[in-house]
Amino acid sequence: MAALLDTDQLRSFIAIADTGTFTRAAEAVHKTQSAVSMQIKRLEETVGRPLFERDGRASRLTDEGERLLDYARRIVRLSNEALASFAETELAGRVRLGLPDDYAERYLPEILARFSQSNPRVEVTVVCEPTPMLMERIEHADIDLAIITHVSSRGSASVIRRERLLWVTSGRHAVHEQEPVPLALGRTFCTWRQAATAALDGRGKNYRVLYSSWNSTAVGAAVLAGLAVSVLPESALRSGMRVLGPADGFPTLPSCKIALVRNRADPSPLCDALAGHIVSSLDNLSAPAEKPGGDADALT
Template structure:
């Protein structure tokens, strides 16, 4: 007889898969590490397969764990949608959300529109700051949750979206053909900037950093004006921009992972509801993958 899977165990499984650590996952799901380990032992018993393989201090997925990952995301998402659809009353109160300005421009309209329809009496305070500042504010209890750029190895965030990073230039200019390519990038601590610089240095392509800003609108303005080449995730590419690839002399870049972090406070139903809405709005991990760089640059 087939065994039914426990959605709470699947949530914990996803937290471990996203952080690579039982310890960090325990913080995300608000359980002890021993409780997390017991949940995963029971999940493996139900499946009759091992889903984790130890790699030093990190926990990596086995082939069976990778196969479970897609199903787990869909099951957890559908469970949240089902519970929300039967809620008898809307939630009241205030929830504080932080996210970088470029994520706000792309994702916030859908998140707020859907959330406000379900919870019309809720007050949502939105703060737009770079990821490092948002992490500090969540840890300080100044924000209930935040959408951030996830960095592998840093942990603490639940990955809710993955996109290909792309080189972009103006569709009306040829700045990308210059012998020394001018770049518009974030500050030196920006992970996208580090990826871009490393990729160009590895290929021996000459470049200079011409424009620096945390603000995506400012970076986009430099690109559209034909003043520089920038690095953006796929969903941030705007009309008037052209995607560059290896045939243009620009090497492939890694993917960008978008994560969700929560404050370690008392349970907050309003924050839980908003977190579920963010997962549903941003999720592209279960249904259809993004085009690889070679195809996207066609």
């Protein structure tokens, strides 16, 4: 009889791939590090291949581990959906979701459509704020779930999507050729902004921040009007925008990690159901064309 893959082992496997270490993965799946290590050992015995190798203090996927990761995500997602299909019909109440406004514009229609169809008696309260404010709300239990842009300094989180961070300008203007190049970015403590300016400094390219806003619509409007260059994740590209690269004098940027964080102090079936729909919805979006690299924070 063929061996079967254990979904609980796969969850721990995914957590290690997302967090980079067994310690952080154990925190994410609420198990001890030794329990997670044993799960991975058994999973490796099942597939007959090593899945991780040491890279300093971190754990890096082997080629076989990379191959398994996509299957693991799909298996876990389908398992969540199957269980939710039996439980969600009786769910009722209110669940509070937070996300930045640029994520709301791209992800919320799909999330709400899927969730409302399965849970017509559940009220979803949506809060749109920048990631740092959402993290404070999570800590104070003001919201139940939050979709954020993740960086390692924010601790462990469930990374549910990765995207390339791209330089963008108007397709009808040549503002990127100006000297110094005008930029539309987030506030000074925004890591996307810091990554963008650091990249230009490293290239010796002159620039000035002409527009600064938390609001992605305002930043996008400045770009489309041909007033400034900005940085956006790949799924946020709009009609009329042009992507800039090294050939245009704009260096490659790090990628961004989109994560889901939860209020662990008050877990509920409503949160579990909505979290499952969020993961499925973002997974169904078209995948980035290239495999991402390092971390970056969001405009929001």
